[in-house]
Structures are given as structure tokens and as C-alpha cells.
Amino acid sequence: ASLMHGDVKSPSAEDEVKKAVEELIADAIVPFGEHDGHLRFFSEKLNDIEQERATIPLRNIETRRIQSEAMREVYSPLPSTHLNGTLSVASGLKMQQTSGGAPTSLAGERNTIQTIVELVDPAEQDAAKLRLTEESRAKTSRHTVFLVGCQSPEMEELTGEIYRSKEIANKYRAEPDQEVKEYCAGQADRASRLMSDLERYIKRSLEKGSFVFRGEVNAVESLDQDLVAAARKQLSDVAGQAFDRNAEAPVRAGTDLAEKFLRLNSLSGVTAQLDPLSLVQTHGGQPSIDTDHKAICSIRDMIEKHGSIEGKRLSDFFTDAPFGWSQDTLRYLVAAM
Numbered sequence: 001a002s003l004m005h006g007d008v009k010s011p012s013a014e015d016e017v018k019k020a021v022e023e024l025i026a027d028a029i030v031p032f033g034e035h036d037g038h039l040r041f042f043s044e045k046l047n048d049i050e051q052e053r054a055t056i057p058l059r060n061i062e063t064r065r066i067q068s069e070a071m072r073e074v075y076s077p078l079p080s081t082h083l084n085g086t087l088s089v090a091s092g093l094k095m096q097q098t099s100g101g102a103p104t105s106l107a108g109e110r111n112t113i114q115t116i117v118e119l120v121d122p123a124e125q126d127a128a129k130l131r132l133t134e135e136s137r138a139k140t141s142r143h144t145v146f147l148v149g150c151q152s153p154e155m156e157e158l159t160g161e162i163y164r165s166k167e168i169a170n171k172y173r174a175e176p177d178q179e180v181k182e183y184c185a186g187q188a189d190r191a192s193r194l195m196s197d198l199e200r201y202i203k204r205s206l207e208k209g210s211f212v213f214r215g216e217v218n219a220v221e222s223l224d225q226d227l228v229a230a231a232r233k234q235l236s237d238v239a240g241q242a243f244d245r246n247a248e249a250p251v252r253a254g255t256d257l258a259e260k261f262l263r264l265n266s267l268s269g270v271t272a273q274l275d276p277l278s279l280v281q282t283h284g285g286q287p288s289i290d291t292d293h294k295a296i297c298s299i300r301d302m303i304e305k306h307g308s309i310e311g312k313r314l315s316d317f318f319t320d321a322p323f324g325w326s327q328d329t330l331r332y333l334v335a336a337m
Contacts, residue, residue, distance in 0.1 A: 025190075026161070028054035034186050046183050053168040053187075063159045064097045064104075070198045071095050071117060072106045074206070079115075079231040081239050084250035087324045089239040091115045091145065091231070112321050113143050113235065113242055119151040119205065132212045142214065143242050143321060145234060149202070149209035158198040165191040203227050213238055243324040249295040251276045251329055258331035279336045289336050296337055298323070299330075 004013050021039065024032045031047035033040065042050055072093065080090035092108030096118040103116050120128045125148065132146040169187040172180050207227045211218045211234045224230035253276065260274055267287035270280045281290045290296070302317060303309055314334075318325050325333075 026054075033183070034190055037189075042183075043179060045177070046179060049168065049172060049180070049183065053164050056164045056167050058160050058163060062163050066159050066162050066195075066198070067097070067119075067155070067202075068095055068104060068106055070195060070202055073195075074199050074203045074227065075107070075115075075117075075231070077228075078108050078111075079228065079235045081232060081236040083239050083243055083246055083324070086250055086252045086326075087239075087243060087246050089113060089235065089243065089324070091235050091238075093117070112324075113145065113238060115145045115147055115231070117147045117149070117206070119149050119155070119202070122150045122152075125150055129210055129212065129217055133215055133217060136212050137215045144213075145238055146212040147206060147209060147220075147231075148212065149205040152201060152205060155198060155201050155205070158194050158201065162191045162194045162198065165194070214241065242321045245298065245322040246324045248298060248323070249277060249325045249329050249333065252326045253328040253332045255328050257328060258335040261332060261335045275336075277333070279333075291337075295325075295333050299333060299337065 002008075004017055024030050025034065028051045031042040031044075031050065033042055033046070033050060075093050078090050078093060080088060082088055090108060090111050090113075092111035092114040093106045094103035094114055094116045095106055096103045096116055108114075118128065118132070128148050132148060135141055136144065136146055165187040169184040169191070173184045175181060175184070207220050207225065207230070209220050211220060211223075211230075213234070218234065220227060220230045223233040257274065257276075261270075264270060264274070267280050267289070268282075270287065272278075277293065277295065279290055279293055279296070280287050282288075291300075299314070299318070302314065315327055315330060317323075318330050319327055
């Protein structure tokens with residue numbers, strides 16, 4: 001340590017040392033590498049393998065897969081929020097990796113709200129935000145949150161190093177030579193460590209990026225300094241807009257509520273437990289169903305629009321945005337009708 005620091009009171013030189021070490025490891029001419037957390041010089045045989053590693057051509061499909069894995073880890077756990085105290089809303093995660101291509105689903109594919117992450121060249125960031133702002137206004141994007149950040153040379157370099165370490169380790173993992181086995185284990189460890197570095201770079205980039213939803217742009221840092229916390233806050237606002245009619249029936253009914261409601265001998269015997277939405281109204285001492293209740297009106301409008309509709313389709317429609325009602329709540333409402 002004293003050889004690397006000018007004074008015991010000087011700041012840590014860890015970053016500079018790590019940079020120098022990485023340059024040595026990346027240099028195909030220098031027979032130098034890592035094993036079990038220690039740095040060492042390679043034998044002539046290992047040096048030949050190391051030079052072969054340096055010439056492995058990068059495959060786009062594999063480097064994109066590595067970045068997808070890192071992105072999935074950065075966005076884990078998926079952001080979620082609760083609406084009206086009953087509806088749990090989580091965002092799915094997709095990554096836009098090729099211009100004009102379809103985004104790749106990384107997690108939560110079935111979730112109504114999807115977050116599409118795009119890393120662009122720093123020079124194109126403003127243009128990307130304008131493009132995504134326009135795209136976010138389209139009807140097809142009404143449940144999509146766009147998150148744009150900047151790609152960096154460090155990300156590309158780390159991705160390439162991870163790929164080469166994995167490839168060379170896979171190629172020689174069956175070698176009987178103990179030294180080669182140790183080398184392969186060291187390459188696997190290196191790939192894992194560099195993956196953590198890649199995740200850190202991606203997270204830092206997105207924390208400097210922006211959310212785009214329905215024409216509105218929000219800097220991530222304006223919501224929270226931490227990416228995941230900012231994503232949760234963004235989702236809380238997005239969920240309220242995507243499920244803006246959830247408030248018509250903001251309860252989660254029990255599975256047997258519809259049956260209990262139908263078995264009532266008289267509406268005068270209804271209780272708050274059997275009628276959480278207060279569908280039964282009493283006027284002049286006579287109880288009756290409030291057919292003007294917003295939720296009942298919505299169901300009636302849907303049925304009248306189609307003339308006839310199967311229960312499954314009715315359920316699919318009202319359990320999704322903009323309603324997000326539970327199936328049992330829908331059954332209870334239909335039972336009242």
C-alpha cells in the first residue's frame with residue numbers, strides 16, 4: 001500500500017489502482033491475470049490462452065443478452081404500488097436495444113404497465129426524449145413508461161470483457177491441466193465481478209436519466225436519488241392515471257360474497273360486510289339496489305354496447321385497466337344487478 005500512496009494521510013488510490021490493474025489484464029501482450037482474488041503472471045501456456053481470449057470476436061446477440069441480464073438485476077425487485085388501498089400494481093420491464101426493433105421483455109411480461117428502458121448515445125439523449133415524448137402520447141403507449149439513459153464506453157467495454165471471460169472459460173473448462181482449470185475458475189469469477197460493475201454503471205446512468213409518460217418528462221433525480229425508489233414514485237402516479245376508474249369499486253370482495261348476497265331473503269337484512277360498496281339504498285323504508293352506482297353503470301354500458309357478452313370477457317375487461325377490479329368484486333356487482 002505504501003508503494004501506491006504518497007502519504008498515509010492522502011486519499012485512497014483504489015480507483016487509480018483498479019484502473020491500472022484492468023489495463024494490465026486487458027493487455028493481450030502482458031501475461032497477467034487474476035485468480036481467487038489475487039493477481040499473478042501466467043505461464044506460457046496460459047498466456048497463449050489469454051491472447052486467444054483477447055481476439056474472441058464479440059457477438060451482438062450475446063452482448064445484448066449480457067446487458068439485459070444486468071438491466072434485470074438493476075430493476076429488481078420490479079417497482080410496485082398500491083392504489084386505493086386494494087389494487088396492487090407492478091410494472092413489467094422491457095429493454096429497447098435496437099433502433100426500430102421490438103423491445104425485449106425482461107420481467108413481468110403480463111403486467112398491464114410496462115417500463116421500456118433505452119440507453120442511447122449521450123449526443124442523442126435530447127433527441128431521444130423528444131421522440132419518446134411523442135411516442136408516449138400514442139394510444140398504444142397509454143400504459144407504457146419510457147426510461148431513457150446514456151450508453152457509455154465503460155458499459156460497452158465491460159460487456160465485451162464479460163463475454164470474453166465467459167467464452168474462454170466455457171471453451172477450456174474440461175481441460176485436465178490444473179493450471180488451466182484454475183484459470184477458467186478465475187475467468188468465471190472475473191465475469192461475475194465485472195457484471196456487478198456493469199450493473200453499477202447502468203444504474204448510475206439511469207439515475208441521471210428521465211421518465212417519459214403520456215407526454216410528460218420527469219428527471220429520475222427529481223423523484224429520488226435512488227433509481228428503484230424513483231421508479232416506485234413514478235409508478236404511483238402512473239398507476240393512478242392508468243387505473244383511473246378503479247375508484248368506482250375500490251374494494252376487494254371475498255370469494256363467497258356474491259353467493260351470500262344472492263342468498264339474502266330480503267335486502268333489508270343487508271350489512272356492510274355483505275354490501276361493502278353500499279349498493280343497497282333505503283328510501284321511504286324500502287331497500288333497493290342503487291342502479292345509478294358508477295360501477296353498475298359501467299357494467300351496464302359494456303353489456304348494452306355488445307348486446308351479449310360472456311362472463312370471461314366481462315371479467316377480462318373489468319379486471320384490466322382502467323378499472324382493475326378484482327374478479328370477486330365484479331361477481332358481487334353482477335349479483336346485485
